[in-house]
Amino acid sequence: MPHLTSVKPSTASTDLRTGLGIPGLAHPLVAPTEWNELTRPGTPLHWVVLNVADGPGDQPDPHCLDAAGRLRNTGVRVLGHLDTAFGLRTFGEVISDAHRFLDWYQVDGFLLDRCPADRASLPEIRRTVATLRTIHDDGAHVVLGHGTHPYPGYAEHGDQLVTFCGPWSDYRWSQAAEWTADHPPERFCHFVHGVPRPHLEEALRIARWQGAATIYFTDHSGHGGRTEPWEPLPGYWDDIVSRIGTGVSE
Template sequence: MTVPLLLVPLYVHPGVAPDAWRAVAEAGPARVGAVVLNVADGPGAAPDPAFAEAGGRLRAAGVRVLGYSDTDYGRRPHAAVVDDLLRYREWYGVEGVYFDQASAHPGALGHYRRLATAARAAGCGTVVLGHGTHPDPGYAEVGLADLLVTFEGTWDAYQDLVPPVWTGRHAPARFCHLVYEVPADRAEQFAKLAGGHRAGLACAVSGPGPNPWDTEPLGLRR
C-alpha cells in the first residue's frame, strides 16, 4: 500500500503543543510533504518568535513550510492576500503559500492565476489552493497551483467521496485530502482510502471542528 505524504495544517501555537510540532519535524520529509504555518488566520500583526523557531526547525529537518492566507472564496482583495504572503516570507522564511478558502468556480480562475503569479514572484516555490472540494477542472491547469486540496471534511463524508473523472488526467501528487473526526484506529484504513481516491498528499486527525487541526496527524509516528 502506498501511504500518501502528509500535508499538515498544524493550526496550534508551538508553545501550546510543542510535542506535536516536534513530532512533525522528527518525521521529516520522508513522511511530511509540507506543514501549513497559520499564525492568526494569516501572518499576524507582528512576528511571533515561537512560530519563527518552529518553522526554522521544520526547514532544518527538510520539511517545506507554507504560509497561510485566507482568500475568502475570491472575495478578499488581491493586495491583502499578497501582503500576507510577503509578511510570511519576511518574518518566517516560508517556502510556499496555502491559499485557503479558495473558490471552486471557474469565474475566479483569473483571480487565482494572478495570486499564483504574485506568490512565485515573491519566492514561493509551492502554491496550494485549499478548495476543500473538487473545483472546476481549470484549477488543475499547468502553471496555476502545484497542489489542490479537493476535500476537507469529516471521516463519514470522506467514505462516500467519488472523485470526478477529470482528476484521473492528473498525477496523484496534484491532490490533497484533509479529513477530521477520524477514529484513532482507522489510520491505515484512511491511508488506503486516500490512495484509492488518488490523493498523493493527505492528513487525518481525530479532532472535531471548528478547528480540528490542533494536534499531530494520525499515523505520524510509524
C-alpha cells in the same frame, strides 16, 4: 504520468510517495510538543502550514520563527497560511500577507485556504498564484485549498489542490472527479477529520483509490468547541506515521 507544463517545478519529487500535509497546528506556545514531534527524523511530511494568527499576524512572532526554522532545517517545506475567504479578500490583502510571511518566516510557499472553486473566480486566483511565484525567489510551492473538486482549470496553476476537506462521514462515501485521473497523485491533497482509529486503514485506501498523495487524517472533530480539528495531532499519530513511513499505504 501527465504533468502540466504551466506549473513550475518544485522540490517535490515526481514519484512522490504518500505523505502528510499538516494544515495548521496550534500556535507553538500552545502546542510545543506537537511542533517538536514534526521534527522527528523519518516523519513522512510533505509540508507543514504555518498559521500565526489567521495569517502572518501583525509582527514577527519569535516562537513561530523558531518552529518554522527548525522544520526547514530538517528539510521540511513550510507554507504560509493565506485566507482567500472564497474570493472575498482583495488581491492586495492576500499578497500583503504573503510578503509578511516571506519577510518574517522565509516560507517555502503558501496554502490558499478557502480558495474559490468556481470557474468565474479562476482569473483572480491565476493572478494571485502568478504573483506569489514572482515574489518568491525560489518559486513558491502553492497549494490551493478548495476543500472540494474545483473547476478543472485550477489544476493548471496550483502545484497541489485540496480536493477534499471535511468529516469522515462524508469522505467514506466520496468519489473523485473524473478529470483528476489525468493527473498524478502528487497533485492532490485530502484533509479528513473525525476518522476513528479502526477506520484509519480504510481512509488510507480511499486516498489511494482517489489518487491523493498528500493526506491528513485525524480523530479530532472540533465539534462542541472553538478548537479547529487540525490544531492537535491525531491520537493515532504514531500509528499513521508508521503506516505511511513504511509504505503500508502505498
